[in-house]
Amino acid sequence: MTSTDLTRIRLDLGYDGTDFAGWAKQPGLRTVQEVLETAVHQMFGFRGEPILITVAGRTDAGVHAEAQVAHLDLDPERVARLMQARGADGQPEPDIAHALLRRVNGMLGLHSDVWLHSARIVPNGFSARFSALSRSYRYRIADNEALKDPLHRRSTVWLPRTLDRETMDRTAARLVGLHDFAGFCRPRVGATTIRNLTGFSWRRDADGVLIAELRADAFCHSMVRSLVGACIATSTGLLPEAAIEGLLREDRRGQGFATAQAHGLTLTGVEYPEDALLAARAELTRQRRTSTTPFPGEPGWSAEQA
Numbered sequence: 001m002t003s004t005d006l007t008r009i010r011l012d013l014g015y016d017g018t019d020f021a022g023w024a025k026q027p028g029l030r031t032v033q034e035v036l037e038t039a040v041h042q043m044f045g046f047r048g049e050p051i052l053i054t055v056a057g058r059t060d061a062g063v064h065a066e067a068q069v070a071h072l073d074l075d076p077e078r079v080a081r082l083m084q085a086r087g088a089d090g091q092p093e094p095d096i097a098h099a100l101l102r103r104v105n106g107m108l109g110l111h112s113d114v115w116l117h118s119a120r121i122v123p124n125g126f127s128a129r130f131s132a133l134s135r136s137y138r139y140r141i142a143d144n145e146a147l148k149d150p151l152h153r154r155s156t157v158w159l160p161r162t163l164d165r166e167t168m169d170r171t172a173a174r175l176v177g178l179h180d181f182a183g184f185c186r187p188r189v190g191a192t193t194i195r196n197l198t199g200f201s202w203r204r205d206a207d208g209v210l211i212a213e214l215r216a217d218a219f220c221h222s223m224v225r226s227l228v229g230a231c232i233a234t235s236t237g238l239l240p241e242a243a244i245e246g247l248l249r250e251d252r253r254g255q256g257f258a259t260a261q262a263h264g265l266t267l268t269g270v271e272y273p274e275d276a277l278l279a280a281r282a283e284l285t286r287q288r289r290t291s292t293t294p295f296p297g298e299p300g301w302s303a304e305q306a
Contacts, residue, residue: 007096012069017062060262063265131278132270140157142158142210143210152209156209157261167231171234171241175197180193182250183249184227225262
C-alpha cells in the first residue's frame with residue numbers, strides 16, 4: 001500500500017499534562033500518545049495494526065497544551081468503516097474526520113484530560129511535525145506580587161519571592177534570534193540545537209501573574225523551561241544578564257541557572273504554511289539544520305528556494 005492509498009487526518013487537541021508522563025509513549029507510563037492511540041485502536045475494535053499518531057511537538061511530563069496538532073493515516077478499509085458510522089440523528093455521517101473525532105472523544109469520555117477539538121482531512125504532504133513553521137508556548141509564574149489563584153495552580157508556578165519583570169524581559173530580548181541553543185537544551189543524539197527564536201517577552205496580567213510568550217521554528221528538549229529558568233536567575237541575581245551571550249556560545253547545557261518547573265508551561269499554537277508549501281516545508285525540516293538558511297514562510301525565504 002502506498003501513501004496515496006491512505007487518508008491523512010489532522011487532529012487539533014488540548015490536554016492537561018499534570019497526570020501524563022509527556023506526549024511520547026513510554027513503557028509502563030501514562031502518556032498522551034498512548035491514551036489517544038489506544039482510543040483510536042479501540043474505536044476500530046482493536047482489529048488490525050495500531051495506528052501511529054504523529055505530533056507537532058512532543059511535550060515533556062507535566063507540560064500542557066491548548067492547541068496541539070497531530071495527524072494519523074487511515075487505510076481504505078478503515079475509511080470505509082468510518083463512512084458507515086451513524087451520526088447523532090442515526091443517519092450515515094459523510095464527514096469521516098468528524099466521525100473519527102466524535103467516536104474518539106466518546107472513547108476518552110467526558111471530563112477527560114485530553115480532548116480532540118477538531119479533525120479534518122488534509123493533503124498527504126502535510127506532516128504535523130515536519131510541516132510546521134513555528135510553535136508557540138506560554139509560561140506562567142505567580143510571584144509575591146501576583147494573585148495565587150488555586151483554580152490555576154496546575155498551570156502556574158508559585159514562587160515565594162518577587163521577580164523583576166523588566167530584568168526578565170531584557171534577558172528574553174537577548175535570547176531572540178537564530179542561535180545554537182546547546183547551552184539551553186538537554187542533548188539528544190543526532191539532533192541539532194540550532195533554532196530560530198522569533199519571539200520571547202514577559203508581561204504581567206491583571207492579577208499580576210508573570211506571563212512569558214515564546215515562539216520559534218521549533219524547540220529542542222527542555223529549551224523553553226531552560227530559557228525561563230535563565231530569566232528567573234537574572235531577576236534574582238544568580239546569573240548576570242551579560243552572561244547570556246556566553247551561554248549562547250556554549251556547546252552543552254550551561255551552569256548558573258535551574259530549569260523551570262514543567263507545570264507552568266503550555267503549548268499555545270502551531271503555525272503551518274499554505275497547502276502548496278506543506279511538502280516542501282516537511283522535506284526541508286527533515287534535513288538536519290546546520291546553517292542559517294531560512295525555511296519556507298520565514299523572513300528571507302523565496303519560492304525559488306523550494
